[in-house]
Amino acid sequence: RDGVLRDLEPRDDPLPFDVDVPWPLAVSLLVKERILLVTCNTTLSFLEFVFNSPAYNTWYFLAYMLIRGNQNYKH
16 A cells, blocks of 8 residues: 555656657657668668679679670761
8 A cells, every 4th residue: 555655656756758758759750760770771681682693793794795885886
């Protein structure tokens, strides 16, 4: 019973979770942070996959030869 009454009394020193933060803003910032983190990780993983794949090397070689061939082409 004493514990219940003590919990109902107002505290003079607010704990971190007692600070008034608008919940929609806090949740919005957390969601934005997570979306950004997932997006960056996905983009980096995709770029790593593309640049390390044999297909990328093949396309790079074909594009290089096409550009080089066009530079040597005389009208």
